[in-house]
Amino acid sequence: MNKLIIFLLPFLIFTTAGWSGIPEKKQLLSPEATLQVIDSIKGTAIVFGEGDKEIHTFIDPYCSMSQRYLSFIFKKKKVMFKKYKIYLYLYELPRKKSKEIIKTILSSEYKKIMLKQVMLDKANVDLEDNGDVDEIIEEINEAAEKIGVYKRPYILINGKVK
Amino acid sequence: LTEKELPYYNYLKFLLKYRILLLVLIFSAIIFSATFIKEGFVYNDKALWLNGSKEYSKLLKLKYPSLNVEQVVADISVDGWSTEAVDKLKRLQKELLEKEGVAGVNSLFEQKSIINNVLNDEQSMMEIVSLVDEDDETVYKAVLEEKGKFKSFVDGNKVTFYLLTSGNVDLDHIKSSYPLTKTQTTEDTHFKDVVLFSILFIILIASFSIAFKSILPSILGVVFITSTTIATVALFQLISAVQVTHISIVILSVTVSVMDFVYLYYKWHLIQGYRHGPIVLYRVITKTVIPIFWTTFVSIVGIGSLVFVDSQILYSMGMNVILSSLIGFILSFTMLPMMLSFFSQKNPQIVTKNSAIYFARKEAAYHKNGLQVFILVSVAVFIYSLYSYLTEPLTVSSHKNTNQIHIALTEEGLTQETLLELQNIQNLLKGEFNAISSFDSAYNEIRKLYLQEHPGEHFNLHNVDVDSYAFMFDLYDITRKIMANDHLTLIIYLNDISEKPKILNFLRDESIMIQDLSSLLDMAKTDSIHTLFYVIFFTLSLIVVAIMYITRMAEFSRIALVVNMIPLIWFFAAIMLFDIALSTEMLVAMIITVALSSDATFHFIFYYHNQRHKPRSSVKALESSFVYIGTPLGMGNIILASTFVTLIFIPDQTISHIGIFSAILVTLSLIVDLFVLPVLFVNRIRNNSSVQGFYHGQSIEG
Numbered sequence: 001m002n003k004l005i006i007f008l009l010p011f012l013i014f015t016t017a018g019w020s021g022i023p024e025k026k027q028l029l030s031p032e033a034t035l036q037v038i039d040s041i042k043g044t045a046i047v048f049g050e051g052d053k054e055i056h057t058f059i060d061p062y063c064s065m066s067q068r069y070l071s072f073i074f075k076k077k078k079v080m081f082k083k084y085k086i087y088l089y090l091y092e093l094p095r096k097k098s099k100e101i102i103k104t105i106l107s108s109e110y111k112k113i114m115l116k117q118v119m120l121d122k123a124n125v126d127l128e129d130n131g132d133v134d135e136i137i138e139e140i141n142e143a144a145e146k147i148g149v150y151k152r153p154y155i156l157i158n159g160k161v162k
Numbered sequence: 163l164t165e166k167e168l169p170y171y172n173y174l175k176f177l178l179k180y181r182i183l184l185l186v187l188i189f190s191a192i193i194f195s196a197t198f199i200k201e202g203f204v205y206n207d208k209a210l211w212l213n214g215s216k217e218y219s220k221l222l223k224l225k226y227p228s229l230n231v232e233q234v235v236a237d238i239s240v241d242g243w244s245t246e247a248v249d250k251l252k253r254l255q256k257e258l259l260e261k262e263g264v265a266g267v268n269s270l271f272e273q274k275s276i277i278n279n280v281l282n283d284e285q286s287m288m289e290i291v292s293l294v295d296e297d298d299e300t301v302y303k304a305v306l307e308e309k310g311k312f313k314s315f316v317d318g319n320k321v322t323f324y325l326l327t328s329g330n331v332d333l334d335h336i337k338s339s340y341p342l343t344k345t346q347t348t349e350d351t352h353f354k355d356v357v358l359f360s361i362l363f364i365i366l367i368a369s370f371s372i373a374f375k376s377i378l379p380s381i382l383g384v385v386f387i388t389s390t391t392i393a394t395v396a397l398f399q400l401i402s403a404v405q406v407t408h409i410s411i412v413i414l415s416v417t418v419s420v421m422d423f424v425y426l427y428y429k430w431h432l433i434q435g436y437r438h439g440p441i442v443l444y445r446v447i448t449k450t451v452i453p454i455f456w457t458t459f460v461s462i463v464g465i466g467s468l469v470f471v472d473s474q475i476l477y478s479m480g481m482n483v484i485l486s487s488l489i490g491f492i493l494s495f496t497m498l499p500m501m502l503s504f505f506s507q508k509n510p511q512i513v514t515k516n517s518a519i520y521f522a523r524k525e526a527a528y529h530k531n532g533l534q535v536f537i538l539v540s541v542a543v544f545i546y547s548l549y550s551y552l553t554e555p556l557t558v559s560s561h562k563n564t565n566q567i568h569i570a571l572t573e574e575g576l577t578q579e580t581l582l583e584l585q586n587i588q589n590l591l592k593g594e595f596n597a598i599s600s601f602d603s604a605y606n607e608i609r610k611l612y613l614q615e616h617p618g619e620h621f622n623l624h625n626v627d628v629d630s631y632a633f634m635f636d637l638y639d640i641t642r643k644i645m646a647n648d649h650l651t652l653i654i655y656l657n658d659i660s661e662k663p664k665i666l667n668f669l670r671d672e673s674i675m676i677q678d679l680s681s682l683l684d685m686a687k688t689d690s691i692h693t694l695f696y697v698i699f700f701t702l703s704l705i706v707v708a709i710m711y712i713t714r715m716a717e718f719s720r721i722a723l724v725v726n727m728i729p730l731i732w733f734f735a736a737i738m739l740f741d742i743a744l745s746t747e748m749l750v751a752m753i754i755t756v757a758l759s760s761d762a763t764f765h766f767i768f769y770y771h772n773q774r775h776k777p778r779s780s781v782k783a784l785e786s787s788f789v790y791i792g793t794p795l796g797m798g799n800i801i802l803a804s805t806f807v808t809l810i811f812i813p814d815q816t817i818s819h820i821g822i823f824s825a826i827l828v829t830l831s832l833i834v835d836l837f838v839l840p841v842l843f844v845n846r847i848r849n850n851s852s853v854q855g856f857y858h859g860q861s862i863e864g
Contacts, residue, residue: 055633065285072637079636093284151284157630162288 028148031159195396464701597661751823
């Protein structure tokens with residue numbers, strides 16, 4: 001009986017995880033391949049800073065951890081923006097239902113200001129449904145799935161998740 | 163010999179003929195030079211020790227950041243360790259950080275912990291949190307749970323903040339709910355100058371009046387000593403490469419001139435009991451010029467050789483001894499005889515004459531065993547101090563509580579290579595010294611982070627992506643604590659402060675750059691003590707050679723060596739035994755002792771040697787030496803010792819330490835000069851009938 005349980009356990013865990021929709025907690029691509037994918041979506045990011053080192057992060061505007069991350073960056077913005085170029089990719093967490101706000105931010109003329117208002121000032125902004133950004137959102141989603149983005153914030157440095 | 167052929171006769175005649183003109187010229191020159199003296203003497207010796215020292219120069223050459231580590235200790239006895247105390251201490255830290263010139267504070271609040279902030283499977287972030295961002299309750303519990311980790315910062319009711327400063331910071335006027343103890347306080351040097359000079363003035367006037375039962379020596383003494391000191395300080399400020407004038411320069415100058423004055427004035431005072439007119443001054447000059455010349459020569463060539471040392475403090479001491487000895491000598495044989503020529507003393511009192519003869523007779527009948535025991539004990543003390551010096555390093559740290567050493571790498575940046583260097587240094591130190599309790603470094607932080615991120619995995623620096631950790635350090639504002647001007651730093655915490663000199667030596671041997679000024683200061687002091695030993699050895703050799711030259715007798719040279727060495731040996735043994743930290747004050751005291759002791763030796767030996775050429779017994783020669791040399795020697799040393807004792811009450815550590823050390827050494831030196839030197843004369847010279855030209859007379863037993 002014991003032997004049967006031991007045999008079945010990994011199978012049960014695997015299938016349970018698959019059914020519950022929890023992404024596998026590991027980076028699916030090698031750092032080099034990740035960087036290639038990232039290169040293809042760079043244009044979709046909201047970028048802060050002018051430093052030499054690139055930091056790529058997938059965030060959800062309503063995710064409190066992503067908001068915390070952004071607040072740390074802005075707390076030290078003088079150093080951070082001088083040393084780093086921070087690419088922020090808006091990638092929805094299903095449970096946060098943030099698709100509309102992502103659309104609103106990405107379609108805004110002042111993306112950076114809007115992002116700060118939503119994430120740092122926690123301001124209520126009018127949601128706008130602009131179909132133009134669906135393509136961008138799709139691009140980000142595809143890239144995130146390829147890489148295996150399983151959490152927010154998902155910080156990539158030199159192609160490796162932090 | 164005709165009058166004109168007598169040595170110094172024409173010189174004295176010239177002095178007396180133009181005395182008014184010459185005195186006006188000398189006083190004008192001194193007043194003129196006094197106007198050039200820059201106000202305010204330096205009491206703090208930190209900069210003087212550091213400037214010119216090897217390790218500090220290396221640091222400067224690399225334009226490297228150096229840090230002052232100042233300690234502020236809060237006594238929280240009122241509340242004890244509690245959440246209220248945490249709140250008040252947090253406010254104190256904020257206050258300290260807002261002080262101008264404070265680059266950072268290392269305290270319990272700066273201690274970091276790594277947390278994996280997980281909200282759920284999809285929302286998480288690894289964070290580095292400092293205790294300063296935690297609530298009071300968390301900080302309170304953290305310290306209670308891990309007392310060992312916070313021992314450097316919280317020890318019972320004492321909470322220590324280490325301030326990292328880039329220059330002088332005014333630590334006064336800090337608002338705090340608790341009483342604070344600081345390593346640095348703002349000094350009111352003007353007040354101290356006034357108190358110091360007032361004490362010197364009063365003590366000298368009083369002691370000269372008491373010793374000679376006349377007001378004349380007080381007036382002449384103060385004029386002479388003030389003139390010598392003014393000229394020395396002015397000349398020092400004019401020609402010295404060191405721009406700051408340490409207060410010890412004044413004290414050394416006063417000491418040298420007091421002894422010159424006492425020898426000359428005493429001679430002049432005494433001779434007037436049986437001679438009058440210019441012959442008195444003539445005899446004063448002929449009797450004192452040779453020993454004073456040789457003392458000056460030994461001081462200038464011996465101790466003065468310190469000017470060739472790179473260290474600013476030793477250079478200052480050397481230059482100071484050269485100038486004060488030279489000016490003292492010049493004024494002793496120009497200004498002083500000219501001033502004395504205006505006065506005469508009727509019935510000069512020599513209150514100590516009978517006691518001097520009594521002492522001489524007592525000492526002539528000394529117990530041989532007593533001398534042997536004393537010499538044997540001194541040899542034992544010498545062996546002890548030599549052994550201690552070779553086996554245990556000297557205590558050099560003035561701040562015994564500074565249990566940290568800050569080092570920085572010479573290479574710039576946070577890279578795999580620099581981290582590897584840090585790892586190697588830490589492993590090397592940990593393997594070598596048990597006294598090291600912990601390290602604070604980028605390497606340690608990365609290791610902790612890695613193990614938190616990859617539980618159960620083996621940490622290997624080669625597998626680490628340095629950029630990602632550098633980003634985290636920047637994100638959580640830790641970079642400024644692990645780097646200084648883009649150089650990685652390492653803080654070494656010690657649980658046994660006595661091992662610090664060994665660790666510093668090790669770091670220096672491994673060419674590792676030391677960054678905190680407290681450690682640099684310790685190393686500069688260690689270097690200087692070696693130099694000082696050579697200089698003292700050289701000076702003692704000079705004394706031996708000069709005595710040999712004057713007396714042509716090796717026995718006198720041996721006696722000179724023994725009596726000059728004994729006070730230093732005893733003093734050094736006391737330093738080793740009581741673990742007293744090396745300081746400028748101590749150097750000043752040792753230099754004063756060498757100068758005074760050689761002065762006494764030259765006068766005593768010169769006089770005794772001359773007396774033995776006359777048809778006198780050794781006891782008679784000794785009696786006479788005691789009256790003419792022993793008395794002014796005792797007088798001068800007692801005046802100096804009492805002056806130094808009063809310096810203890812001046813509210814400044816430097817001055818009070820000079821006072822304590824010098825008073826002890828001067829007393830030791832006086833005891834040896836009055837009780838050992840004469841006995842050695844009788845013991846070693848008395849029966850030496852093989853030496854031609856000596857009259858040995860009737861023996862004491864006969």
